[in-house]
Amino acid sequence: IAVNVREQVAPIAPTMWGVFFEDINLGADGGIYAEMVKNRSFEFPKPFMGWKVVRQQPIEGDMELVNRPDNVNNPRYLRLKVSSSEAGSFGLINEGFRGMGVKKDLRYDFSVLYRVISGNVVLHVGLRDSLGNVLGENKLILPASNDQWQKGSVSFESAKRELKAQFFVWATGSGVVDIDMVSLFPADTWKNRPGGLRADMVQLLADMKPGFLRFPGGCIVEGYDLSQRYQWKNTVGPVEDRPLLINRWNFEFAHRPTPDYFQTFGLGFFEYFQLAEDIGASPLPILNCGMACQFNTGELVPVENLDPYIQDALDLIEFANGEVSTTWGKVRARMGHPAPFNLRMMGVGNENWGPQYIERLKVFTQAIKAKYPEITLVNSGGTDPSGERFDYLNQTLREMKADVIDEHYYRRPEWFLSNARRYDSYPRNGSKVFAGEYAAQSDKMVSTDNQNNWLTAMSEAAFMTGLERNSAVVQMAAYAPLFAHADGWQWRPDLIWVNNLDIFGTTDYYVQQLFSTNRGNYTVPISMAGEVMAGGDSLYATAAIDSEHQELIIKIVNTGATPQQKTFRLNGLAKANSSGTVQLLSNPEVSVQNSFDQPKRISPQTATVAVRNRQLPYTIAPYAFAVIRVKL
Ligand code: AHR
Numbered sequence: 001i002a003v004n005v006r007e008q009v010a011p012i013a014p015t016m017w018g019v020f021f022e023d024i025n026l027g028a029d030g031g032i033y034a035e036m037v038k039n040r041s042f043e044f045p046k047p048f049m050g051w052k053v054v055r056q057q058p059i060e061g062d063m064e065l066v067n068r069p070d071n072v073n074n075p076r077y078l079r080l081k082v083s084s085s086e087a088g089s090f091g092l093i094n095e096g097f098r099g100m101g102v103k104k105d106l107r108y109d110f111s112v113l114y115r116v117i118s119g120n121v122v123l124h125v126g127l128r129d130s131l132g133n134v135l136g137e138n139k140l141i142l143p144a145s146n147d148q149w150q151k152g153s154v155s156f157e158s159a160k161r162e163l164k165a166q167f168f169v170w171a172t173g174s175g176v177v178d179i180d181m182v183s184l185f186p187a188d189t190w191k192n193r194p195g196g197l198r199a200d201m202v203q204l205l206a207d208m209k210p211g212f213l214r215f216p217g218g219c220i221v222e223g224y225d226l227s228q229r230y231q232w233k234n235t236v237g238p239v240e241d242r243p244l245l246i247n248r249w250n251f252e253f254a255h256r257p258t259p260d261y262f263q264t265f266g267l268g269f270f271e272y273f274q275l276a277e278d279i280g281a282s283p284l285p286i287l288n289c290g291m292a293c294q295f296n297t298g299e300l301v302p303v304e305n306l307d308p309y310i311q312d313a314l315d316l317i318e319f320a321n322g323e324v325s326t327t328w329g330k331v332r333a334r335m336g337h338p339a340p341f342n343l344r345m346m347g348v349g350n351e352n353w354g355p356q357y358i359e360r361l362k363v364f365t366q367a368i369k370a371k372y373p374e375i376t377l378v379n380s381g382g383t384d385p386s387g388e389r390f391d392y393l394n395q396t397l398r399e400m401k402a403d404v405i406d407e408h409y410y411r412r413p414e415w416f417l418s419n420a421r422r423y424d425s426y427p428r429n430g431s432k433v434f435a436g437e438y439a440a441q442s443d444k445m446v447s448t449d450n451q452n453n454w455l456t457a458m459s460e461a462a463f464m465t466g467l468e469r470n471s472a473v474v475q476m477a478a479y480a481p482l483f484a485h486a487d488g489w490q491w492r493p494d495l496i497w498v499n500n501l502d503i504f505g506t507t508d509y510y511v512q513q514l515f516s517t518n519r520g521n522y523t524v525p526i527s528m529a530g531e532v533m534a535g536g537d538s539l540y541a542t543a544a545i546d547s548e549h550q551e552l553i554i555k556i557v558n559t560g561a562t563p564q565q566k567t568f569r570l571n572g573l574a575k576a577n578s579s580g581t582v583q584l585l586s587n588p589e590v591s592v593q594n595s596f597d598q599p600k601r602i603s604p605q606t607a608t609v610a611v612r613n614r615q616l617p618y619t620i621a622p623y624a625f626a627v628i629r630v631k632l
Contacts, residue, residue, distance in 0.1 A: 001528045003543050005552050005632060006572035009523040010472035012544055015211040015282050017516035018478045020437055021272070022218030023263055024249045024491055025484035030097030031498065032201045032483065033267040036108075036184040037094045037167060038260065042076040043244040049260055050096075054170075056089040061171065066178070073234075073243040077113075077180035080121070082171045087124040091170035094182070098487035099164025101500025102127055102135055107187035109194065110138070111153040112169075112179050113240060116145045119175015125184075127158055127165045135160050142177055149180075155187070163500050181240050190278070195239065195266065197275065200503045201483065204496055206279040208513045212476055213281040214347070214436065215272040220248045220263075221286050221350045222293035226301065229288040232316055235268025236331060242268060248293065249490045256448065256490045270332065273320060273341040283320065284378065284476075286347035287313050290360045294353065303359055310367045317343060317372050347378035347406060353393055362400070378434055381405035398431050404475065406436035413440045413459035417559060420463050420534040423470035433473050437480035438463075439493050439508065452493040452506035454602055454623065455590035461511045461625040462540035462557045468515070469532070469542045471523055479512050486596070497596070504599035507592075510585055511625060514604060518583075518627045520544025520553045528566075537564055539620065545632070551580075554628040558620040568616040570630065578611040578631045586624030 023029065030038070038050030047065050055061065064079040084090040094100075102108070110125045126137025138156040158165075167184050171177070189196030190203075205213075216230050223229035224246075234243050242265040250261040269285065276283040290301035290309045301309060315328050320343035322329030332341070348364045349357060357380060365377060379402040382390025397405050409415070416438075423433065440456035443449040460479070467474045484494035495509050505513070526533060526543035533541035538560030544553045552573075558564050570578075583604040594601050604627075609616060611630055620626060 001526065001533070001541070001566050001568045002571060003524060003526045003552065003554065003568055004571045005524055005545065007524055009525060011522045012468065012471040012520050013211070013475040015476045016468070016471060016474075016519055017208075017210060017512065018212035018214065018281060018284070018476055019205055019208065019210040019482060020218070020478035020480040021213060021215045021482050022220055022480070023216065023247060023267070024218060024220070024481050025494055026097060026261070026488040027481070027483040028267045029247075029262065029264055030488055031485055032197050034185050034189050034196060034198045035264070035266050036096050036100045036186070037182055038097050040182050040264070041074055041180055041240070041244070042078055043074065044260070044262055047076060050094055052093040052095070054089070054091050054093060061090045073241045074180065077178050079176065079178050080171050081176050082119070082121050083174050084172050087170040087172055089170070090172070091168060094167045096165070096167065096500070098485060099500055100127065100167060102158045102160070102162045102165040103186070103188070103501065104159065104161045105157055107155050107157050108136065109153060109155045109185050109187060110140070111151060111181070111183045112140070113149050113181040114142055114145065114152050115147060115149045115178040116142050117147065117176040117178065119173060121171055121173040121175045121177045124170040124172065125154065125168065126156060127162070127167055129160065129162045129165055135162060135165060161501070197267070197271070201496070201498060202275065202279065204503060204505055204509070208516045210279060210281040210516060211519070212284045213272065213276040213279065214284040214286060214478060217286065218350060218480070219293050219295070221288050222248070222291060222352070223288070224248055224251055224293060225297040226292045226299045229292060231312065232269040232285070232287070233312065235265035236270050236319070236335065239264075239266050242266070251296070258488060258490055269316070269319070270335045270337070274337065277341060282345065283341060283343055284345050284347060285316060285343070286350050286378070287316065289349035289352055289357065289364060291349060291352045291356060294351065300356055303363060306360060306363055310364055313346065313348070313364060313368055314371055316346070317375060343375070345376040345378060345404070347380070349380040351408065352380045353382060353390070357393070358396055365400070376403045378404045378406050378436075381407045402431045404432045404434045406434045408437040409435070410437070410439055410441055410445045413442070413455050416440050416459040416463035417535065420466035420540050421532070422466060423473050424466075424532070426470065426473045428472050432475040435467055435474060435477035437478065439479055441493065446491055448492065450492045451593060452508050453591050453593045454507050454587045456493060457507035457511045457585070457602070458557060458559055458590065458623060458625060460508055462559055464511070464515055465540040465542040465555055465557060466534060468544065468555065469523060479508060499596065502596050504594050504596055505603075506594050507585070507602045510603050514583055514585065514625065514627050515555070518553050518555065518629065521547045524552070526554065539564055550632045552630045552632055555625070556620055556628070557625045558622060561622050563622055564620045566618060566620065568618065570611060570614045570616060573611070573614045574632055576613050580609045580611065580616070580628055580630035582607045582609055582618070583627045584621070584624060586621045588622060590623055
């Protein structure tokens with residue numbers, strides 16, 4: 001195998017390997033957004049969904065669900081008419097998203113918006129296990145509030161670990177109080193931010209060192225119909241003012257309807273930008289282009305009525321990058337981030353196809369480029385090489401000189417192996433490609449039987465060598481979907497699985513992580529018997545230079561059942577003898593998976609290698625992906 005370390009082929013964009021985030025599979029609410037209380041504001045269409053009302057006989061008080069027309073974003077609150085002397089006889093129990101994960105000795109922070117109408121009331125709040133044993137609790141004495149809404153808070157620790165705890169609020173005393181935004185967060189959020197994100201989930205993203213963070217989806221951008229599309233302006237500002245929206249994955253789509261799935265937008269656009277910044281990723285928001293999800297209603301906004309949609313896009317750029325004196329820059333600053341978020345790219349539409357998309361895209365592009373020519377626009381493209389729809393679309397987008405075309409592929413592992421040369425023939429000048437969503441499917445697309453196993457991961461790795469080899473064309477790529485909750489998923493396979501307390505990266509995760517943390521700055525040629533390495537001897541390979549660390553990086557995948565004994569000839573290496581490391585993912589059995597019990601069953605194993613006379617002998621194990629780094 002020949003590698004020429006002196007011949008630069010193409011730069012590898014810093015954005016090359018990134019992360020696709022969507023609130024699917026309880027990714028945000030019930031997932032990375034660490035709020036533990038489901039339906040904290042009683043805004044779900046069924047106002048007590050997630051709650052159990054407790055009123056022991058004889059009735060010790062009364063509850064009224066009130067709707068205030070003056071607060072359109074958060075109309076409902078709960079009025080408690082309290083006449084109770086004993087905690088436990090009058091109040092509410094919340095079940096959490098799929099129970100609540102509670103850690104031993106961790107602090108839990110309760111907060112509530114309240115208004116005392118009359119009398120003296122005490123709230124007793126805490127967590128209990130499935131048998132009703134109290135794990136931790138505290139009291140909040142509600143001082144008179146002159147009829148004004150106030151925020152009250154109190155904390156307590158849990159004495160025990162519990163995967164499926166419940167949260168209780170008992171009211172005692174005599175009086176009338178209104179409550180809203182009944183909330184509970186663990187203290188150990190990412191960067192210990194109050195009301196923040198689940199740290200273990202963010203950590204796995206940070207460990208990938210992703211080049212970009214795409215958000216908020218996915219089909220969620222489009223909505224089942226246009227009224228349910230994602231509107232970023234509803235997701236910024238105080239959390240209590242962010243109106244609830246049904247989650248597009250609440251609906252049945254091929255499998256697993258999830259009727260209690262709503263978006264509170266506690267994870268909103270400010271938090272997405274902040275997350276991107278925290279993990280060193282370039283933010284990539286995707287906006288609705290005036291089209292609802294074509295798998296659902298497919299509603300369209302007439303082209304002449306697109307103005308509000310376009311204004312949302314322009315305002316978003318101002319929100320992210322504008323001076324604090326601008327309207328939207330001021331909103332960002334008030335939320336705690338006066339410095340710009342350095343937004344450089346934006347997507348117009350997700351999986352929108354056909355002439356209707358082109359018509360709308362043209363109007364968006366003209367308006368955005370006129371005001372912000374520096375913003376790179378990502379356009380929605382296709383994948384099916386035999387599908388006319390996609391040929392038409394991709395060709396038209398290229399003729400329109402699209403900056404970046406977003407292609408999605410959820411296909412069988414064989415497709416990934418046979419498409420490792422997919423981009424070899426794409427024109428080098430012109431539109432770039434964003435492999436925006438992909439995942440090898442062990443069964444059919446969106447089948448509930450799909451698994452994240454070593455075969456899916458290895459076939460993605462083989463395909464990704466082709467993406468890297470074609471870094472002149474492909475500038476971004478991301479696996480999708482990202483997160484799934486073991487008890488609340490709608491779609492599989494997924495990159496990272498969680499339950500209420502635990503997390504594991506799939507085999508596919510470690511492939512993504514190895515590519516991203518070994519990106520390199522530019523590709524160099526690698527060939528076997530003069531041929532591109534895209535399946536010969538079951539081997540797939542690419543090579544790059546990390547200029548900062550002055551290292552050659554070879555990524556090689558063996559998809560075959562036999563070991564491949566090879567020698568790399570490292571032409572142009574400054575020193576004849578050198579040393580290096582190998583990070584290896586391999587398993588003789590391709591159906592093997594990581595799991596909560598064996599989270600690292602397949603994860604990188606490190607070894608050293610030696611180069612003598614510019615030659616590196618290396619035997620690539622069967623079913624293996626190796627990243628070899630050699631000092632130049
Ligand atoms: O990743 C799951 C879904 O797949 C996305 O929401 C959508 O863009 C695609 O169809």
